[in-house]
Amino acid sequence: MADAELTPTGYIQHHLQNLTVQVGEGGGFWTLNLDTLLTAVLMGLLMVVLFWLATRNATAGVPGKWQAFVEICLEFVDQQARDTYRGPSKLVTPIAITLFFWILLMNLIKMIPADFIAKPLELLGVHYWKPVPTADVNATLGMSISVFFLMLFFAIKSQGLGGFSKGFLTAPFGKWMMPFNLILNIVEWVSKPVSLAMRLFGNMFGGEIVFLLIWVLGGAGILGMLGGAAFGFGWMIFHLLVIPLQAFIFMMLSIVYLSLSEDAH
Template identity: 50%
Template sequence: MSAEGGLTTTGYIQHHLTNLAVCADAAKDATGHCHGFWTFHLDTLVVSGLLGLLAFGLMAKLASKATAGVPGGWQNFVEMVIGMVDQQVRDTFHGKSALVTPLAITIFIWVFLMNAMDLIPVDFLPIAAAAVGVPYLKVVPTTDPNLTFAMSISVFCIMLWMNFKVKGFGGFMHEVFTAPFGAKLAPVNLIFRIVEDIAKPISLALRLFGNMYAGEMVFILIALLGLYQLPLALPWALFHILIITLQAFVFMMLTIVYMSMASESH
């Protein structure tokens, strides 16, 4: 599956950026591709779901066999990751909630694993999929804005729930209409709050999507070099390890910050 293998350079890039999608016939264009709201990206759903099941299934298995003595290699690694995330929550979140630490751990590990799929050579899994009749396969779920927006909207809904839970309906409404300029400027406060809250899930989703999409595009462009790609692919892959880790960390930290803001009452 390369430009030399029957696809033009543009066709090669478009092929790698096309999701395996299913939809109703009414949502298909003249070329048979799915468009519109009721389109399901199967590769995004399957890959993200399998990664989640694999990661948290293994963590559950390790937890069931955890020992209070000298931990094994995997137990030690998982405890180190959980300890790091828990420390970030302690330093940033000053409310009382049993939800924030598990939420942060889930986000960091899951986003990191989805990002890490970018380290697999771009042609490897699509060629394997094509051999069994699957025409398209995007293996990095976080390069799909549908997934990043779904995650950010989920975080946003939890943030709203925590606002009501901690402050109550009256307290939350008081904050919305009086901060930051006081009750006399309630309409202005409301407009500022709406803009602020809408910006949170949008920026959270687009930051992750934009960085991972750009990284995937670089890998695709490097793959176009064929046999000459190794001198560029290896350094970029090593640098990309930092990017995938940083993006998972940023998504987690912003989630913790949003939960902390929702639990505070002034």
């Protein structure tokens, strides 16, 4: 569908439409957002390649610029993980590094104007492509659910299955209030991944809508173009802070949740 045929509302809705593929008959739950999956995997591979380039010619002497930059970033994340997590597991720092840099790269796609990606893809016959994976609630829920299972793993590994079950049923009100303890703990455990996913999704999706609104404003004559350029520049500067901040918040809350899951009641 050509942009010239779209109203401003239609233009925004068009760019917020995912490229989907149905697995099996009927679609429904098995309708996959192909653009989210492909872009997320691509950013994950890019992260691995960037780290590999830093370690390919690593030296113990004076490091190159890229090696020095990567080392500073890794040391920063490692220090945050060490300051937050006090448990014995050595998996926390790799988990924190993966979450922070993967989410950061996915968020950074937001800085590319939507049409810069959509127009070339339209020439290839792809008419829908939502470029920012973290603006898709399926992606953020997928990551937060992974953190949820890690929380269960850390809790059971630390307390044992019996200790975890006992704490789940008897805390915080004691064994005589077991039904209330169960309800409270279920709500507490479920709310953590849900809030983790919705916080990241809400910020990225809201930012995506504002960028599209500014882009639409740029098509409303000379004044609209000047206003769109001014607002777009300001919003872009603001998002240079939001993009790494949201990755950092997701990482830090994940570490906090993993640390809390090991604490016996």
